[in-house]
Amino acid sequence: MATFGRYEILDKLGEGAMGVVYRARDASLGRVVALKMLSADLGGEEELHQRFQREAEAIGRLSHPNIVTVYDVGEASGQLYMAMELLExxxxxxxxxxxxxxxxxxxxxxxxxxxxxxxxxxxxxxxxxxxxxxxxxxxxxxxxxxxxxxxxxxxxxxxxxxxxxxxxxxxxxxxxxxxxxxxxxxxxxxxxxxxxxxxxxxxxxxxxxxxxxxxxxxxxxxxxxxxxxxxxxxxxxxxxxxxxxxxxxxxxxxxxxxxxxxxxxxxxxxRGSGGRSTLPVPAAPVSEETRARVRDRVAQGRALLDAGQADRAVAEMKDALRLDPSAEDAADLLWRAGRKLHDGRSVAPALDPESERRVTDLLARAAPGGAEGDMRSAVAELVLIAPDDPRVTDLLRERSGRHRR
Missing domain, CATH: 1.10.510.10 (Transferase(Phosphotransferase) domain 1)
Structure with missing residues (x-):
């Protein structure tokens, strides 16, 4: 079995512009890792080696559940390497x-x-x-x-x-x-x-x-x-x-x-709309103190919704979900409050005169018959400026029909 420093090479996982990645075992810890080694053709570029080392060390200090963990950074046999969490x-x-x-x-x-x-x-x-x-x-x-x-x-x-x-x-x-x-x-x-x-x-x-x-x-x-x-x-x-x-x-x-x-x-x-999840939800630790704060906010949100203050209920539930994204009762209440708030607004909010002029101009540019690149640019800006405007909604529906054909 081939070895590299203290690592036993098990098999090759992939290769990119900067190096090769192997499945390897850390002989000292018995841990299987993803071992990334800097490409051999970069061996003579000392500045790149130094810069890669600095960056790898910076990455090694990152610790977050949504970033792959780096266990070890170093140099062996004149080649830089990075040992990382092996993910399935x-x-x-x-x-x-x-x-x-x-x-x-x-x-x-x-x-x-x-x-x-x-x-x-x-x-x-x-x-x-x-x-x-x-x-x-x-x-x-x-x-x-x-x-x-x-x-x-x-x-x-x-x-x-x-x-x-x-x-x-x-x-x-x-x-x-x-x-x-x-x-x-x-x-x-x-x-x-x-x-x-x-x-x-x-x-x-x-x-x-x-x-x-x-x-x-x-x-x-x-x-x-x-x-x-x-x-x-x-x-x-x-x-x-x-x-x-x-x-x-x-x-x-x-x-x-x-x-x-x-x-x-x-x-x-x-989530509050009741759609079926197709992936497991990763566990996240939430303290009892935080859960208590969320329960208080949900209770306050229900009271606000019952009192007809849907906008304030929405704000309370957004705060609750920032504290605990897994709080299903908060997500459900946010959905109900949001629907009630939306139902009370039968028309899109009025645009200021300058925005209205811009929307009118963009609608003209997005009309069929113009240059496709110009039309795409106009539609993209319309979605940013007036996503709830019925004219924009109708335009998007029309374009989606043409796209499917």
Whole structure:
């Protein structure tokens, strides 16, 4: 059996631009790990070695239930390595390719876990830089974990580059990354948005047939609206994805925590709707003190709903679910309060004059007969500005019908 340092090599798991991953056993602990070794052809690049070592050490300090655990980082026989938690399950790439039957609420829960894992890494100064479906694994317990921070870099440090190699998957790369500019956590927001788009629609947002065609689309073209590809996606969820995919980083969500807050509201409503879960819910420890606070908020929410104050009941239940996302009674009450609040609003809220002019202009641009790229751009902006406007809803319904034909 081949050995590498204190590790016994069992079999090869995969290979990427930065190195090879093996299933290996830590002889000193008897633990089976995923052992990633830096590619041999990089052996002479001392600066890259040093930078990889710094980044691997930063990743090793990350500890979060939605990030793969790094056990050991070091060098043996002149080669850098990283020993990581070995995970069993399906990555999002395989789930997408086999069109796995996953309830929408479960899909949103997976997206929410990706958000919380990335938000934690960003809070520690680590940007992933290569978020893609193959780097997100869903375990048998229903927990999503982000893999392969091997391309990550610590914020404010130099970008890793190599002769002729793009470090990052082009299909999910942010525009600024595709143009060789500096990246930050908002670049991960864009890449996550591209993954979310594909997980919800089963189609990639940028469909160029060559590397350069994909990069051009990422930089210049808006993707087909989510609701055109999959009309079953809630409008608010589609709006979140399109905001994540804005070309200008300043127009995206500024942080994954913001995405998580918006997704948590949608997830709670979907759970409260009574849809059947198709994945197990990962256990999360909740203290008795927190449970008591949640019970108090639920009781207060019921009283507010009975008193006809549905808006305040919704706010109470959102707070309760932030304390304990597994609180089923809070999710149920949020759904009932949300429905009551929605039923009391028979029309979409009026737009201010400037927004109304913009919507009118965009509706004209989105009308059949124009350039497809311009139409897609107009529809994407309409979903952001006026998702509840009946004119926008009708337009999306019409486009989804044409897409299916």
């Amino acid at each position: 399950g399906d990555d999002l790439r395989s789930l997408i390719e086999k069109r796995a039957a996953i309830a929408l609420a479960d899909r949103v829960r997976i997206l929410l876990q990706i958000c919380t894992g990335l938000a934690y890494a960003h809070s520690r100064g680590v940007v992933h830089r290569d978020i893609k479906p193959a780097n997100i694994l869903v375990g048998s317990d229903g927990r999503a974990k982000i893999l392969d921070f091997g391309l990550a870099r610590v914020s404010a440090r130099s970008t890793i580059t190599r002769r002729g190699v793009i470090l990052g998957t082009p299909d999910y790369m942010a525009p600024e990354q595709a143009m060789g500019k500096g990246v930050d956590r908002r670049s991960d927001v864009f890449s996550a948005g591209a993954v979310f788009y594909e997980f919800l629609t089963l189609e990639k947002p940028f469909k160029g047939k060559t590397l350069h065609a994909v990069l051009y689309q990422i930089i210049s073209d808006d993707p087909e609206p989510v609701l055109t590809v999959n009309p079953e996606v809630p409008v608010r969820l589609a709006s979140i994805v399109h905001r994540m995919l804005r070309k200008d980083p300043d127009l995206r969500y500024g942080a994954m925590e913001e995405v998580a807050r918006d997704l948590s509201d949608i997830h709670a409503a979907l």
